[in-house]
Amino acid sequence: MSTESTAHRNGAGVDGIDVHIIAAVIAADAPLSADMIESVIAVARRAEDAAAGTRHCVVLYVGGARTGQRFPWPGDVAVGDVGKWEAALRRLEQVPVPIIAAVDGAAYGPAAELLLVADYRVLRSGAEFRFATTGAGVWPAMGIYRLAAQIGAGRARDLVVQGRGLTAEAAVERGLADTIVADAEAEVGAIKAGLALFESAVGSELAIRRRLLLDAMTTRFEDALGAHLAASDRTLRRERAAS
Numbered sequence: 001m002s003t004e005s006t007a008h009r010n011g012a013g014v015d016g017i018d019v020h021i022i023a024a025v026i027a028a029d030a031p032l033s034a035d036m037i038e039s040v041i042a043v044a045r046r047a048e049d050a051a052a053g054t055r056h057c058v059v060l061y062v063g064g065a066r067t068g069q070r071f072p073w074p075g076d077v078a079v080g081d082v083g084k085w086e087a088a089l090r091r092l093e094q095v096p097v098p099i100i101a102a103v104d105g106a107a108y109g110p111a112a113e114l115l116l117v118a119d120y121r122v123l124r125s126g127a128e129f130r131f132a133t134t135g136a137g138v139w140p141a142m143g144i145y146r147l148a149a150q151i152g153a154g155r156a157r158d159l160v161v162q163g164r165g166l167t168a169e170a171a172v173e174r175g176l177a178d179t180i181v182a183d184a185e186a187e188v189g190a191i192k193a194g195l196a197l198f199e200s201a202v203g204s205e206l207a208i209r210r211r212l213l214l215d216a217m218t219t220r221f222e223d224a225l226g227a228h229l230a231a232s233d234r235t236l237r238r239e240r241a242a243s
Contacts, residue, residue, distance in 0.1 A: 019195050020054055022046050022097070025061045026146055028110040031075025032085055036110065040088040047095035057198055059191060064116050064127070066104030073109035073132035073139060076240070079233040086142050086225065093214070095119040096207040098198040100114050107171070108132060111142040113217045116150065119210065120194035121177040122187060123168040129176055130165030136238050138163050139229035144199050151175055 026044035027036065043058060050056040065071065076080055092099070101118035103111050109132035115121050123129070132139045141179050147156045151174050158164045171177040178194070180185045198206070214221070 010077050018055055019057045019199055020034050020050075021062065022050065022056055022058045024058070026114065027063045028103075028107065028114060029063055029065045029069070029071065031072050031091075032077050032081060032110070034081075037081075037084050037088050040085075040114075040115045044088065044092040044134075045058055050097060054165055055199065057195055058092075058095065058097055058099045058115060060101040060118065062103045062107075062111050063231060064103045064111035065108040066105060067126065067128075069106065069108070069111070070133075074232075077236070079229055081238075082232045083229055086229070089117055089142070090221070091134065094207065094211065098194075098206055099167075100191055100194040102173055102191060103119065103127065104187075106130070107177075108165075109139070113141055113146075115177070115213055116143050116146040120197060121179075121208070122190045122194070123171060123180050124187075125168060125180050127168045127180075127184050128165045129159075129168070129171040130157060131163070134235055135242055136235050140235060142221075142225065142228050142229055145221065146214070147176075147229065151225075158185075192236055 006132060010144070022038065022043060024046075026039045026043075028081035030036075039067050043060065047056065047058050052179055067170075074085065088120060098120070099118045100120045101115050103115060105111070107115050107129040112129055112131055115123075130142060131141065138144070140154070143154070145162050147159065159166065164175070166174065168177065168180045172180060179190050179192050
């Protein structure tokens with residue numbers, strides 16, 4: 001890893017850009033765990049506590065799955081754990097600062113769900129965007145809600161109903177990612193480009209606009225959450241019964 005990339009991950013600023021980075025490394029290549037949930041809550045808390053009057057940006061370095069890797073998501077957990085994960089993502093999604101997410105590996109399962117809460121999204125060349133699947137079909141995460149809100153039900157149908165994935169290039173074409181990079185060095189440049197977009201943004205105002213986008217659908221998030229958790233509970237019960 002380059003010195004510059006190390007500085008980014010340690011939360012230092014970037015030369016020429018007046019934004020302080022709130023960096024977090026999140027491993028998203030394994031089943032749901034308390035540590036994974038806490039890692040999301042921790043970065044959300046840091047963003048909420050960011051000093052007023054200073055421009056900040058969350059940068060998530062997401063460790064995605066290896067090419068072709070399919071791990072059980074969320075795994076053998078209780079629906080209450082799923083609710084905690086969804087609450088952590090929602091808390092992150094509502095922070096009053098911009099969010100950049102860079103996924104190293106496939107944006108599969110939790111990495112895809114994390115990517116969808118970000119304002120600027122970076123994928124690696126050769127990577128895939130795909131929701132996790134179970135024996136009952138695509139996992140009924142609130143990521144489905146976000147996906148439909150962001151690109152429309154018609155363009156989300158093949159990913160949700162048919163369980164298909166997208167290449168990094170197709171993800172950019174659908175508006176699910178902003179840019180593609182070949183390696184860690186190029187990732188640093190992409191993150192700089194994202195930071196430059198938000199250099200003049202007022203965090204609280206950006207957060208309001210993000211919320212307006214998310215709430216553009218007729219169904220309130222809180223109303224949709226119950227149905228998604230009920231579907232999650234049914235899927236977990238089915239998976240346990242089959243094992």
